Amino acid sequence: MARQSGSGVAEKKKAAGAVSGTTLTRGQLVEFYRLMYLSRRTDDREIVLKRQQKIFFQISCAGHEALLVAAGMAMRPGYDWFFPYYRDRAICLALGNTVEDQFLQAVGAASDPASGGRQMPSHWSSPKLHIVSPSSSTATQCLHAVGCAEAGRYFAKHPEAAAKHDGEYRQFKDVVFHGDEVTYVSIGEGSTSQGEFWEALNTASNGKLPVLFVVEDNGYAISTPVEANTPGGNISHLVANFPNFHFAEIDGTDAIASYNAMVEAVGYCRAGKGPALVHGHVIRPYSHSLSDDERLYRTVAELEADALRDPISRLQMWLLREGILDAEAINRLERQVDEEVQRAADKAVMATLPTPDTILRHVYSENLTPMDRRFERQPEITADRNERTMADLINLCLKDEMRRDDRIVVFGEDVADATRDQPLREGKLKGKGGVFKLTSGLQLEFGNDRVWNSPLAEANIVGRAIGMAVRGLKPVVEIQFFDYIWPAMHQMRNEMAVLRWRSNDGFSCPLVMRVPIGGYLTGGSIYHSQSGESIFTHTPGVRIVMPSNALDALGLLRTAIRCDDPVLFLEHKRLYRETFGRAIYPGPDYTIPFGKANVVRPGKDITVVTYGAVVPRALQAAQKIHRDKGIDVELIDLRSLAPYDWETVTESVRKTSRVIIAHEDMMSWGYGAEIAARIADELFHDLDAPVRRVAAMDTFVAYQPLLEDVILPQSHDIYEAIADLAAF
Template identity: 80%
Template sequence: MARATSTPVQSADAPADLADLSDLRGSQPIAGGLNAAQLVRFYRLMYLSRKVDDREILLKRQQKIFFQISCAGHEALLVAAGLALRPGYDWFFPYYRDRAICLALGQTAEEQLLQAVGAADDKQSGGRQMPSHWTSPELHIVSPSSSTATQCLHAIGCAEAGRYFSHHPESAKKPDPALFDYRQFKDVQYHGDEVTYVSIGEGSTSQGEFWESLNSASNNKLPVMYVVEDNGYAISTPVEANTPGGSISKLVANFPNFHFAEIDGTDPIASYEAMVEAVAYCRSGKGPALVHGHVVRPYSHSLSDDERKYRSEEEIQADALRDPIAKMQVWLLEKGVLDQRGLDELHKSVEDEVQVASDRAVGAQPAQPPTILLHQYSENLNPTDGRFSSTPQNSGEDRTMLDLINTCLRDEMRRDERIVVFGEDVADATRDQALRAGAVKGKGGVFGVTAGLQYEFGNDRVFNSPLAEANIVGRAIGMAVRGMKPVVEIQFFDYIWPAMHQMRNEMSVMRWRSNGTFSCPLVMRVPMGGYLTGGSIYHSQSGESIFTHTPGVRVVMPSDARDAIGLLRTAIRCDDPVLFFEHKNLYRAVYGREPYPGPDYTVPFGKAKVARKGKDLTVITYGAVVPRALEAARRMEVEKGIDVEVIDLRSLSPYDWEAIAESVRKTSKVLIAHEDMQSWGYGAEIAARIGDELFHDLDAPVRRVAGMDTFVAYQPILEDLILPQAGRIFDAMVELAAF
């Protein structure tokens, strides 16, 4: 094992049961700047991690837990990281192999085993996550998912938030309640030199989010410390099949501003030295660091895997010779830090601790059914309640939806310094010297929705992202977890799909999977839809049903300017992630222009609007189909004498079932109209529910008018046929009215 003389970043005092180390070498450093007590604690944490793994394996074989994945072979590298960093000061985005660092930071064996049994008292997830999904708000360990490398982007956002708070200290204080009526802020703790830790396995370095995060960490010189735990296998895929040349260190070596280290991660002293140096580099503000540790995997990928199907016995035995537990035992004995008696006492102490923790966990009450829906959305700040109902205080002339969205962003950014706006092309000019000098006008988004915001609020609060949608959403998640309020833009709905992983597996489920201990209340603004001649396949899509099918996220879509400003303000002030769809066809439309309703005007989610009252037939719709439905309804009255009621849902998840039911009971005939494809579309769920709950109120079948089951074409003749037009809605109304 290596020897060194570097100074430890934090004290690593011995636990109480090993506090009497007077027979050892006192406080003098022995290796790596660590004295005897610290070295004993180092080994104890490693051994504790291994024994918790072993206990979980036993419990799994006894069918008392339901999954097991181990940290075995990674212990030296991870304990080193835990001792070099500061729990509750630095921030941590671990992955499922990180048992040892979490124990080093202060988690207990009992806390970890409570998650393994799915206990009601599991503070990490309340029985929702598989074992090894480490979570602790007190220690700043942010809830991870089972997805690989997604947390790299969260770490970037977290580090950006820490830097933002250090540059804007007033924004970290709890706002004046008189000015912030809705958001339940607490003071945000921040430090000017905090480090954000993120770890992945070498297989995960193939993921795009990893490379996107390196890009942002390097460009922005962020204090992010990456730890790559390279055990040579991604389940059964060896490193050479994952990584060109077999070494991620060689591939990332040319990223600027980085500190790199490639080490034997089974060597505790070498690992500690490397971690101390990497942490110091990050704290100094020089930029990010990446420590690539070569470790071993003495157990299979998980207890559901059998590595003997793809690894030879010779290879397995070779890894066993590098086991860090055995190596450090021998080293401690050779150096006289512990004798055999001391080692045996340490082992018994750990084994007794794990036994007690296991007995308590196995005897704990399992998570109970009444908790299933708890923490799916914010319990403290429900955007559907009366606090978000307000009366407009109109002033000025009628303005477009685009104008009032821009105005809302300005209002809220003036009100709340924690709001940042970013995305592709949202800034006025990244090279803003010309902008400040008046030499360029400024862009502010491809549609101009964010025009002027950067000029007013500066580059810290309005900035362009890389051309990478996952980067936008992943960073926003990290910022929101850290206490900021990101309002991000996906330039076109058609390009939202690279961010889908972050949205579905991270953003929507953060609060639920962490049992309410973490949340990410961000806003995603997304221009969407067709009816813009020439938009074609990649600038005309709708697909809202995919997102309304995702629990944990609110989805709204205004059809006029007043609803746009009111719903966006609610989205910003509420405490849930919100997907805010803006129909491009309505940005500057004559339909729906409204005067400015004031800086506090809000519209609650889940409350539909009766766009036109009627008694003979109900149309349920939203977005750009609303004005087309109103046109058809007026024609029905003039030509057929039929009085049509038009319901504008405005909010798609949650939606206003009470308003739908009331209208259907009144008219007994219902047509659902939406722009997206008809099959498996948003209207199918509403139609099914009407059939289930309002069947006896119907005088005719529920009908739908929607887009054709195909993509939107470039040629206007084709686009007009593919998307629902007022004429097709009128024909459906006529048919339904005659039933």
């Protein structure tokens, strides 16, 4: 475990010869101007390359340079953490990103250190500098920054958790942490309309987290002016009442004012007083991107007024006026920058491009796959021989794993025993522990730092978990009902699933999302009975499992926690406390590899492939039809949906030559359609009958049980399908 501490920013910057009005020295001011000019000339060269069709997209930092170089010079690369957005070229240069690095991304080179040619230009990433790979989505990174700051604080309070852990499973490295690190996150003013921005402010404020929010306000969200985006036209007025915050609204084209504001804001965060928000009014002298033409919606007079506030011209004049540089020195500096930019561009356009054989690298972890044989463990014989429900064994697994690994944290809506926990610890309250009681007792045993209730905001849960996982924690979060997962969809699809791939394995977010799913509840209705797993199995980069019994639930959950990929762990609510599938506790190391189906019932006449709550219904149908008609059904429980066990399906279909895929979700575009299509494509000559599907009606689940029973597939539906297919 390595721990470092640092003095405050102001103390670091003070030196003999500091210029009046700032703690910056003359040399630092010259470097400030050089970085601003370097950023602008890099933009200009990219524009030329785009017009020459040597790169394929361009979006600039022009007009934002003073605010961003100020932030970079006030913070510490490789010490603090950074969640930038696409205008942040200048701060990345100030932190140590090179012009060549940025041009390599622009051309999509194999040696692009940010993404290996996978991301558009201006999507900065550097593990060494702690610049975390961003997406093109707006404001999603605000929650990641909050989660990262929470993880940094956790490691500072629990240094034992930062030490190296069980290398047999996760490839943990010691976490370097600091008691005073600050997390930077920036967005454009238009992005303040996004809910994730407000959710991030809410959590940062409540937790007094050391997060520096920077709002780069150039007056436009593409073509939408600020007054149409923000009530009153000023985001500072709207956020002013958040407690524990330091706020600053500044002219972001004034380099000195920007630097002074950033130093003060960073100092406030670093001292542990809470978060800060710096609202910088900047300009956008170029169009939104080269795909946009701002002359269609901005007047000449407006553009000329912006030009008078150009931050590069303003700092140049200030340096001349203060006698820090003369005209000759400025010209010499600018020539050197121009030559540096030209050399970097020339080198980048000659760089080797990525080859097609690299496309599938880093979709998932290649160091620790959950399909690995190391996860194939047999149950232990323990003194406890009592059969337990799925709910019981999930709870025991969470406790086992939290005892094993101090990096595991659990949060979500109502998952804690009691947020106001003093009566709980005095024995005056029993505690809640989740609406289904699966996290009962976790907070009482492991404390409020490891188990807590989130706000009622699903994107907040997943977004923060991503930031924590990036920083080294292992979040196991709960979405209370699958029916309410949709606010988190943006975070799941555009962030969680793609982070490893888009950063070319520079960053990853191995977390577990536990989600109660499904119907058969008698009264669950539309908003407590949904299935929709096929929407998520369509997304690369995330593992998805759905156990049908207690033993599988424990074994698969432990694998999910110990593996190195994000996992969507679907728990069928109807199965939580069913008599079917109870099991004896198999010990603290029992695991099941993903992608390995379970043959619940061997047979020779027909294959039924299913999962989740349809497993016991299919088993009932198989047993009955064997008694009634002598038809011998082989029943396969997939258990793991992404990946799934194609080899077991193939072997069974070749044996029986008839197959039914049954699932609870709707028939059309459901999970079974892909397996049916693949069987028809690859096993056509092994079939003696068409592939059949049994699934729910293409509608919603009704409240009235008479309707629910008809909408969802029942045992008799599977029975009839088996009989029909056997007679084909």
